[in-house]
Each structure stands twice: as C-alpha cells, then as structure tokens.
Amino acid sequence: EAAVTQSPRNKVTVTGGNVTLSCRQTNSHNYMYWYRQDTGHGLRLIHYSYGAGNLQIGDVPDGYKATRTTQEDFFLLLELASPSQTSLYFCASSDTQGCQNTLYFGAGTRLSVL
Amino acid sequence: GQQVKQSSPSLTVQEGGISILNCDYENDMFDYFAWYKKYPDNSPTLLISVRSNVDKREDGRLTVFLNKSGKHFSLHITASQPEDTAVYLCAAGDYGNEKITFGAGTKLTIKP
Numbered sequence: 001e002a003a004v005t006q007s008p009r010n011k012v013t014v015t016g017g018n019v020t021l022s023c024r025q026t027n028s029h030n031y032m033y034w035y036r037q038d039t040g041h042g043l044r045l046i047h048y049s050y051g052a053g054n055l056q057i058g059d060v061p062d063g064y065k066a067t068r069t070t071q072e073d074f075f076l077l078l079e080l081a082s083p084s085q086t087s088l089y090f091c092a093s094s095d096t097q098g099c100q101n102t103l104y105f106g107a108g109t110r111l112s113v114l
Numbered sequence: 115g116q117q118v119k120q121s122s123p124s125l126t127v128q129e130g131g132i133s134i135l136n137c138d139y140e141n142d143m144f145d146y147f148a149w150y151k152k153y154p155d156n157s158p159t160l161l162i163s164v165r166s167n168v169d170k171r172e173d174g175r176l177t178v179f180l181n182k183s184g185k186h187f188s189l190h191i192t193a194s195q196p197e198d199t200a201v202y203l204c205a206a207g208d209y210g211n212e213k214i215t216f217g218a219g220t221k222l223t224i225k226p
Contacts, residue, residue, distance in 0.1 A: 031212050042120070042203055042218035043158070050212065059117075059215065090157060094212070101146055101207060103214060105157035 003027060006091050006106035013081050014114050021076040021109050023091030031094045032074040033103065034058070034066060036087040043090065049074060081113045117141050118206050120217035129226050133191040137204030137217050140185065144206040147180055149189045152201045152219070161202075162189070165209075194224045 045058030
C-alpha cells in the first residue's frame with residue numbers, strides 16, 4: 001500500500017496569512033497532485049507534478065503556488081490566504097506504470113482561513 | 115467548464131438492490147476512467163478503473179460500463195449493502211498527461 005503523509009492535519013490562519021501544506025510519499029511514484037475538496041464540487045485539481053522541479057497547472061490554480069523539491073516531497077503554498085481557500089486539501093501520488101493510474105491519497109489537511 | 119459531471123448529488127437504494135451511478139465527460143482525449151469511494155473524514159480510495167479499449171469491466175459486485183460515443187460511464191453495484199453507503203467520485207484522465215479530473219460526487223445511501 002502506498003504511503004502518502006500530509007502535514008499539518010489541521011491549520012487555522014488569518015486572511016492575508018502565509019501557509020505551507022506539506023506532502024511526502026515514500027513509494028517512488030512519479031506523479032503527485034494537490035486537490036481541494038468542497039461541498040458540491042468534489043475534488044478539484046490545483047497543481048500536479050511528474051517529478052522533482054516540475055510543476056503542471058491544474059484546474060483551480062489561482063492563489064496557489066506549488067513546488068516539488070524531491071521525488072518524495074510536494075508543497076502547496078498560499079502566500080496571501082483568503083477565506084475562499086478554506087477547504088479540505090488532499091495530496092495524492094500515482095504510479096503510471098502499465099495500464100493503471102491509481103491515485104493514493106493522504107489523509108487530508110483541513111485549512112480554515114478566518 | 116466542468117469536464118467530468120455527476121448529475122445526481124444523491125441516490126438511495128434498498129439493501130440488496132442494484133446501485134447505478136452515472137458520470138458524463140466532455141474531453142474526447144480522456145482514455146482512463148475510474149470510480150473512487152470516500153467515507154466521511156477519510157480519503158478517497160480506488161474502487162475500479164478501465165481504459166478506453168474496453169467497454170465493460172467486472173470486479174466482484176462492481177461493474178463499470180463505458181460508452182465512449184456517448185461520453186458516459188457508469189458504476190453498477192449489485193447486492194448493495196449498508197457498508198456501500200459512501201460518496202462515490204468518478205474520475206477521468208488522459209494517459210498522455212496524467213491529469214486526473216474528478217466529478218462532484220454522488221452520495222449513495224443503502225437503506226436496510
């Protein structure tokens with residue numbers, strides 16, 4: 001079973017604050033993803049990456065930066081947090097070998113922006 | 115726009131019945147289709163997936179049907195059980211760029 005660890009699990013910040021969400025996977029997967037989950041919207045893709053130093057833009061990237069420092073670590077940065085970014089954030093990794101593209105999700109980070 | 119759409123936000127099925135969950139997509143390039151299950155306060159987990167070269171895949175009580183011409187795929191759960199109560203998320207992707215897009219989810223409730 002793939003292991004994806006997110007930290008922190010919960011975070012509260014104020015409007016305009018600076019937040020970094022961390023994600024580490026220990027299964028040598030190529031791809032890593034950041035999603036946000038909101039009621040009525042399911043999972044929406046913010047950014048993703050296929051390797052260290054690479055960044056691909058997702059569907060809802062505004063207000064977010066991301067950086068993939070190593071194959072294991074993928075960070076999501078909110079430099080001027082806004083209340084609209086209050087959400088549950090999931091990180092995932094996937095192994096694109098063969099015909100499968102299974103996403104393995106972390107436990108999630110619940111972010112509240114006051 | 116919403117590239118992957120689940121038009122039913124909720125579905126209630128009697129225990130023992132067949133649950134049918136539907137998903138529509140817009141992008142002709144999608145060639146990977148999947149269903150994930152999510153319990154409250156848990157992360158999504160993959161149930162079943164197919165590539166575009168098949169139109170049906172079975173795994174136990176689960177069957178995925180793919181209709182590429184109609185840009186539609188569905189998940190059928192036979193002999194539905196209370197533990198099937200969860201949110202079901204459909205997902206689609208393009209094998210070339212590995213961008214996986216999810217639908218908004220359908221909350222399935224199995225009534226005993």
